[in-house]
Amino acid sequence: xxxxxxxxxxxxxxxxxxxxxxxxxxxxxxxxxxxxxxxxxxxxxxxxxxxxxxxxxxxxxxxxxxxxxxxxxxxxxxxxxxxxxxxxxxxxxxxxxxxxxxxxxxxxxxxxxxxxxxxxxxxxxxxxxxxxxxxxxxxxxxxxxxxxxxxxxxxxxxxxxxxxxxxxxxxxxxxxxxxxxxxxxxxxxxxxxxxxxxxxxxxxxxxxxxxxxxx
Amino acid sequence: xxxxxxxxxxxxxxxxxxxxxxxxxxxxxxxxxxxxxxxxxxxxxxxxxxxxxxxxxxxxxxxxxxxxxxxxxxxxxxxxxxxxxxxxxxxxxxxxxxxxxxxxxxxxxxxxxxxxxxxxxxxxxxxxxxxxxxxxxxxxxxxxxxxxxxxxxxxxxxxxxxxxxxxxxxxxxxxxxxxxxxxxxxxxxxxxxxxxxxxxxxxxxxxxxxxxxxx
Amino acid sequence: xxxxxxxxxxxxxxxxxxxxxxxxxxxxxxxxxxxxxxxxxxxxxxxxxxxxxxxxxxxxxxxxxxxxxxxxxxxxxxxxxxxxxxxxxxxxxxxxxxxxxxxxxxxxxxxxxxxxxxxxxxxxxxxxxxxxxxxxxxxxxxxxxxxxxxxxxxxxxxxxxxxxxxxxxxxxxxxxxxxxxxxxxxxxxxxxxxxxxxxxxxxxxxxxxxxxxxx
Amino acid sequence: xxxxxxxxxxxxxxxxxxxxxxxxxxxxxxxxxxxxxxxxxxxxxxxxxxxxxxxxxxxxxxxxxxxxxxxxxxxxxxxxxxxxxxxxxxxxxxxxxxxxxxxxxxxxxxxxxxxxxxxxxxxxxxxxxxxxxxxxxxxxxxxxxxxxxxxxxxxxxxxxxxxxxxxxxxxxxxxxxxxxxxxxxxxxxxxxxxxxxxxxxxxxxxxxxxxxxxx
DNA sequence: AATGAATGAGCGTTCATTCAT
DNA sequence: TATGAATGAACGCTCATTCAT
Numbered sequence: 001x002x003x004x005x006x007x008x009x010x011x012x013x014x015x016x017x018x019x020x021x022x023x024x025x026x027x028x029x030x031x032x033x034x035x036x037x038x039x040x041x042x043x044x045x046x047x048x049x050x051x052x053x054x055x056x057x058x059x060x061x062x063x064x065x066x067x068x069x070x071x072x073x074x075x076x077x078x079x080x081x082x083x084x085x086x087x088x089x090x091x092x093x094x095x096x097x098x099x100x101x102x103x104x105x106x107x108x109x110x111x112x113x114x115x116x117x118x119x120x121x122x123x124x125x126x127x128x129x130x131x132x133x134x135x136x137x138x139x140x141x142x143x144x145x146x147x148x149x150x151x152x153x154x155x156x157x158x159x160x161x162x163x164x165x166x167x168x169x170x171x172x173x174x175x176x177x178x179x180x181x182x183x184x185x186x187x188x189x190x191x192x193x194x195x196x197x198x199x200x201x202x203x204x205x206x207x208x209x210x211x212x213x214x215x
Numbered sequence: 216x217x218x219x220x221x222x223x224x225x226x227x228x229x230x231x232x233x234x235x236x237x238x239x240x241x242x243x244x245x246x247x248x249x250x251x252x253x254x255x256x257x258x259x260x261x262x263x264x265x266x267x268x269x270x271x272x273x274x275x276x277x278x279x280x281x282x283x284x285x286x287x288x289x290x291x292x293x294x295x296x297x298x299x300x301x302x303x304x305x306x307x308x309x310x311x312x313x314x315x316x317x318x319x320x321x322x323x324x325x326x327x328x329x330x331x332x333x334x335x336x337x338x339x340x341x342x343x344x345x346x347x348x349x350x351x352x353x354x355x356x357x358x359x360x361x362x363x364x365x366x367x368x369x370x371x372x373x374x375x376x377x378x379x380x381x382x383x384x385x386x387x388x389x390x391x392x393x394x395x396x397x398x399x400x401x402x403x404x405x406x407x408x409x410x411x412x413x414x415x416x417x418x419x420x421x422x423x424x425x426x427x428x429x430x
Numbered sequence: 431x432x433x434x435x436x437x438x439x440x441x442x443x444x445x446x447x448x449x450x451x452x453x454x455x456x457x458x459x460x461x462x463x464x465x466x467x468x469x470x471x472x473x474x475x476x477x478x479x480x481x482x483x484x485x486x487x488x489x490x491x492x493x494x495x496x497x498x499x500x501x502x503x504x505x506x507x508x509x510x511x512x513x514x515x516x517x518x519x520x521x522x523x524x525x526x527x528x529x530x531x532x533x534x535x536x537x538x539x540x541x542x543x544x545x546x547x548x549x550x551x552x553x554x555x556x557x558x559x560x561x562x563x564x565x566x567x568x569x570x571x572x573x574x575x576x577x578x579x580x581x582x583x584x585x586x587x588x589x590x591x592x593x594x595x596x597x598x599x600x601x602x603x604x605x606x607x608x609x610x611x612x613x614x615x616x617x618x619x620x621x622x623x624x625x626x627x628x629x630x631x632x633x634x635x636x637x638x639x640x641x642x643x644x645x
Numbered sequence: 646x647x648x649x650x651x652x653x654x655x656x657x658x659x660x661x662x663x664x665x666x667x668x669x670x671x672x673x674x675x676x677x678x679x680x681x682x683x684x685x686x687x688x689x690x691x692x693x694x695x696x697x698x699x700x701x702x703x704x705x706x707x708x709x710x711x712x713x714x715x716x717x718x719x720x721x722x723x724x725x726x727x728x729x730x731x732x733x734x735x736x737x738x739x740x741x742x743x744x745x746x747x748x749x750x751x752x753x754x755x756x757x758x759x760x761x762x763x764x765x766x767x768x769x770x771x772x773x774x775x776x777x778x779x780x781x782x783x784x785x786x787x788x789x790x791x792x793x794x795x796x797x798x799x800x801x802x803x804x805x806x807x808x809x810x811x812x813x814x815x816x817x818x819x820x821x822x823x824x825x826x827x828x829x830x831x832x833x834x835x836x837x838x839x840x841x842x843x844x845x846x847x848x849x850x851x852x853x854x855x856x857x858x859x860x
Numbered sequence: 861a862a863t864g865a866a867t868g869a870g871c872g873t874t875c876a877t878t879c880a881t
Numbered sequence: 882t883a884t885g886a887a888t889g890a891a892c893g894c895t896c897a898t899t900c901a902t
Contacts, residue, residue, distance in 0.1 A: 022882085038339060040255045044876060055877085056884050065876065121339050124253055159418065162411040163403065170415055173392035174385040181384050188378065196377040200385055203374065204419025237865075259893060270894080271867050280893065452861085468769055470685045474897060485898085486863050495897065551769055554683055589848065592841040593833065600845055603822035604815040611814050618808065626807040630815055633804065634849025667887075689872060700873080701888050710872065 023061045025051040030068050035114035039069055039122030070130045073119050074137060080108050081141045088148050095157045098148055102171065102201055105145075106194035109175050113190075117179045142168060149205075158205045171201045238276045240266040245283050250329035254284055254337030285345045288334045289352060295323050296356045303363050310372045313363055317386065317416055320360075321409035324390050328405075332394040357383060364420075373420045386416045453491045455481040460498050465544035469499055469552030500560045503549045504567060510538050511571045518578050525587045528578055532601065532631055535575075536624035539605050543620075547609045572598060579635075588635045601631045668706045670696040675713050680759035684714055684767030715775045718764045719782060725753050726786045733793050740802045743793055747816065747846055750790075751839035754820050758835075762824040787813060794850075803850045816846045 029051035033042045044065055048055050062068040087101050109116060123131070146168040152158035158167070174197060182193060244266035248257040259280055263270050277283040302316050324331060338346070361383040367373035373382070389412060397408060459481035463472040474495055478485050492498040517531050539546060553561070576598040582588035588597070604627060612623060674696035678687045689710055693700050707713040732746050754761060768776070791813040797803035803812070819842060827838060 040340065043874075045874090054884055056879090057882075059877070060883065124336055125255065162415050166403070166408055166411045167415065169392070169396050170389040170412060173395070174388045177384070177388035177392060180388075188381075193381055196381045197385060200377050200382065200419045203377075203421070204415045206418070258891075260891085269867055271896085272865075274894065275865060275867095470770065473895075475895090484863055486900090487861075489898070490862065554766055555685065592845050596833070596838055596841045597845065599822070599826050600819040600842060603819045603825070607814070607818035607822060610818070618811070623811055626811045627815060630807050630812065630849045633851070634845045636848070688870075690870085699888055701875085701890095702886075704873070705886060705888095 022051070022053045022057050026053060026058055026061060026068070027072060031072050031115055031118065034069065034072070034118040034122065039065075039118065040125055066126050066130045069118070069122060069126065070134055072115060073123075073134055076112055076115050076119075077134070077137050077141060080105075081137070081144065083108065084141065084144050088144055094148070094152045094155050098152050098158070098205075099198065099202055101145060101148055102198045103194070105172070105175055106198060109178065110190045110194065113179060116176065120176055120179060142172065145172065152205070167205065171197075174201075237266070237268045237272050241268060241273055241276060241283070242287060246287050246330055246333065249284065249287070249333040249337065254280075254333065255340055281341050281345045284333070284337060285341065285349055287330060288338075288349055291327055291330050291334075292349070292352050292356060295320075296352070296359065298323065299356065299359050303359055309363070309367045309370045313367050313373070313420075314413065314417055316360065316363055317413045318409070320387070320390055321413060324393065325405045325409060328394060331391065335391055335394060357387065360387065367420070382420065386412075389416075452481070452483045452487050456483060456488055456491060456498070457502060461502050461545055461548065464499065464502070464548040464552065469495075469548065470555055496556050496560045499548070499552060499556065500564055502545060503553075503564055506542055506545050506549075507564070507567050507571060510535075511567070511574065513538065514571065514574050518574055524578070524582045524585050528582050528588070528635075529628065529632060531575060531578055532628045533624070535602070535605055536628060539608065540620045540624060543609060546606065550606055550609060572602065575602065582635070597635065601627075604631075667696070667698045667702050671698060671703055671706060671713070672717060676717055676760055676763060679714065679717070679763040679767065684710075684763065685770055711771050711775045714763070714767060715771065715779055717760060718768075718779055721757055721760050721764075722779070722782050722786060725750075726782070726789065728753065729786065729789050733789055739793070739797045739800050743797050743803070743850075744843065744847055746790065746793055747843045748839070750817070750820055751843060754823065755835045755839060758824060761821065765821055765824060787817065790817065797850070812850065816842075819846075 026047065030042070030047050033046060033050060044055060044058060047068075048058050051058075058068075062071065083104055084101060087097055087104055090097055090100075092100070123134070126134070146164050149158060149164040149167050153160050153164060158164075178190075178193065182190060184190070188196075241262065245257075245262050248262055248265060259270060259273065262283075263273050266273075273283070277286065298319055299316060302312055302319055305312055305315075307315070338349070341349070361379050364373060364379040364382050368375050368379060373379075393405075393408065397405060399405065403411075456477065460472070460477050463477060463480060474485060474488060477498075478488050481488075488498075492501065513534055514531060517527055517534055520527055520530075522530070553564070556564070576594050579588060579594040579597050583590050583594060588594075608620075608623065612620060614620070618626075671692065675687075675692050678691060678695060689700060689703065692713075693703050696703075703713070707716065728749055729746060732742055732749055735742055735745075737745070768779070771779075791809050794803060794809040794812050798805050798809060803809075823835075823838065823842075827835060829835065833841075
């Protein structure tokens with residue numbers, strides 16, 4: 001049942017001549033299909049056809065379709081959490097770490113747009129058991145980012161009239177929704193959009209000198 | 216085929232003794248179920264059971280399950296667009312109109328959290344025909360907001376180093392995603408969260424005096 | 431229930447200003463749709479849409495969809511029977527009357543290919559009550575033709591080693607099946623095909639001089 | 646997708662204890678029901694009930710109800726084509742081969758009246774894809790027969806004032822329509838009817854010595 | 861003479877999952 | 882470490898027909 005337990009080790013990988021074990025081909029095919037058509041609209045039949053395995057093989061490696069989706073997301077999330085932790089644990093001033101963290105989210109989002117799209121579209125379809133497991137990990141990531149914001153507030157470089165929670169959700173939401181409107185080939189590259197988002201985010205964080213507008 | 220054409224008029228409504236025509240009961244039941252369980256996870260059977268009508272009646276009023284979802288969203292969007300237009304067309308200074316528009320989005324979002332949740336979760340499941348129709352209307356709303364931001368940029372009250380498009384998407388995304396994290400009964404009321412979001416948004420808009428952080 | 435009883439009389443027809451009463455438009459639309467798509471694949475909804483009447487109007491004039499199909503066919507059959515009776519009752523020699531009857535079937539088939547196609551495709555779908563009624567009339571037509579063949583056999587101009595029944599069915603089947611293979615615009619016109627069919631039919635009727643082939 | 650590809654091989658058949666695999670039971674049940682009630686009037690539910698399998702099993706073997714109908718017909722047609730080819734390729738005189746071919750059609754029709762009835766009643770209900778596939782095979786059969794007729798015309802034993810195409814269609818139509826009027830237990834056995842049809846057909850083919858009737 | 865909202869049974873099809881091999 | 886036939890429940894949707902007005 002545990003994802004980690006079913007990961008093929010490097011040793012196991014070497015046993016098979018064909019690069020791309022059945023399990024890997026399943027994950028690759030599912031990621032691609034889930035991203036393109038959505039989790040709900042992709043049948044197990046289509047996944048096994050694309051991965052060139054049989055249904056039995058899929059159910060040998062994954063207990064259910066949900067577990068497959070969960071696996072994809074958890075691998076992604078684990079990587080992203082690791083990167084954030086390294087930034088947060090650095091010893092640069094907090095404003096620099098905040099800026100770096102924001103940039104990193106933008107970059108990681110750009111690199112894994114497909115997988116993240118899957119998740120954004122499909123997370124709510126999961127049954128409670130799988131949903132809970134990923135929610136906990138997602139929460140851990142959120143808290144890591146939120147702590148950084150809070151540290152900025154304590155250092156006086158981030159405004160305190162907006163809660164760290166709201167700040168974190170806002171930035172992460174804005175990033176997580178880019179898939180709904182960003183189109184490659186448009187007037188702005190993703191990198192440019194990313195930098196503007198960071199600028200907007202960071203710009204919005206400074207303590208207001210006074211009421212921003214007459215109210 | 217046209218949604219508007221099948222709306223019961225006030226006159227037609229009066230003909231029926233029962234308040235709550237079949238059509239209205241269907242819309243109410245569908246909205247509630249779609250919001251709670253998602254569009255894909257709600258069967259037509261469940262909707263008609265909740266609305267206490269037959270399947271035939273549902274398909275008399277709506278050509279398909281998709282059309283029902285589309286109807287719900289379009290009615291909502293039309294109302295929101297109308298409200299925004301009134302604010303944008305006012306003769307207050309642009310910074311006030313921007314602030315008012317942001318507040319209005321927050322308020323409308325709060326009032327219709329359920330319906331908007333439906334849309335956020337399910338829009339991507341629609342077939343092309345229905346998706347296109349609503350995308351056009353959604354786009355009109357977005358443009359209205361974006362024009363206001365652009366007007367602010369021309370007046371010098373909104374920073375110009377971030378494009379109006381990115382600003383608009385960011386704010387609307389942040390608002391449109393609150394359903395994923397906001398839980399009534401938590402430490403902050405939705406009104407408080409809303410005001411913080413507006414502050415963050417408006418605060419992020421001011422032209423930067425200099426580089427916000429050493430980079 | 432009786433078709434004759436619901437026929438609009440000439441008098442009734444004159445009462446309406448619009449040429450094309452509701453009933454007539456229904457018959458016309460149904461004939462066209464049944465011929466093109468088949469009876470089973472044509473919904474009552476489509477018929478009323480094409481005829482520009484409401485469902486209620488259709489069910490005012492026709493007790494059911496079956497009755498509508500039956501009506502169309504009976505009108506056609508009555509006309510064809512009448513024509514055959516006139517030929518059969520003539521006082522020309524039997525071989526001439528046979529030839530004329532065959533030609534007439536060909537011509538009538540050509541004129542009403544659409545309606546006859548309807549019948550060929552859909553007769554077997556009717557419920558017993560309607561099927562029985564038309565079968566009786568169809569039988570009367572068949573008998574009329576068969577009697578002519580039998581008369582030819584008694585006069586010695588038609589072979590007697592094949593029963594009149596088989597002869598009649600064969601010719602009528604061949605004609606009734608032309609819709610499956612004849613395509614307007616092909617190498618042969620329907621008139622040419624018709625003449626060849628008559629020649630083949632008539633040629634096959636002569637008493638064989640001896641065994642046609644060594645057996 | 647391909648019918649042939651899903652045929653259980655002899656080897657596969659032996660693996661299962663029960664004679665009559667699921668696939669075979671489905672085909673048998675469908676043939677019987679389609680023939681008796683027509684394709685359109687037979688539900689998938691009824692087929693699986695008669696075959697004592699589940700719907701899932703049916704859709705495992707056949708992609709759709711249409712494909713099931715198509716399969717039944719194609720197997721039949723393939724067999725009939727094979728038989729005709731053997732007759733046509735023989736080295737008897739052409740008149741004998743024509744006679745034998747006609748007899749063979751009659752016999753095969755008698756043996757498979759049920760299946761052929763299915764096809765006659767239901768072919769026009771198929772979607773384009775399936776219709777096209779069988780039309781091509783049907784066409785091949787027709788051409789085979791037609792070539793034989795044409796060979797007879799070139800040898801001078803078949804009249805040339807009627808095109809081979811018309812001759813072929815006429816005979817095959819007459820045979821293919823026997824299901825509409827032949828009732829077992831009537832005055833004539835099917836064998837007798839068959840011989841009369843062959844006699845009529847063959848008799849109609851001889852070159853006319855002169856005008857058969859005064860015209 | 862006609863309306864049109866509503867019925868309700870049934871349709872063909874899909875699908876995640878199981879299990880004997 | 883697979884295979885693939887089979888399951889069985891649910892799915893979105895259609896349709897001829899009815900009836901109060």
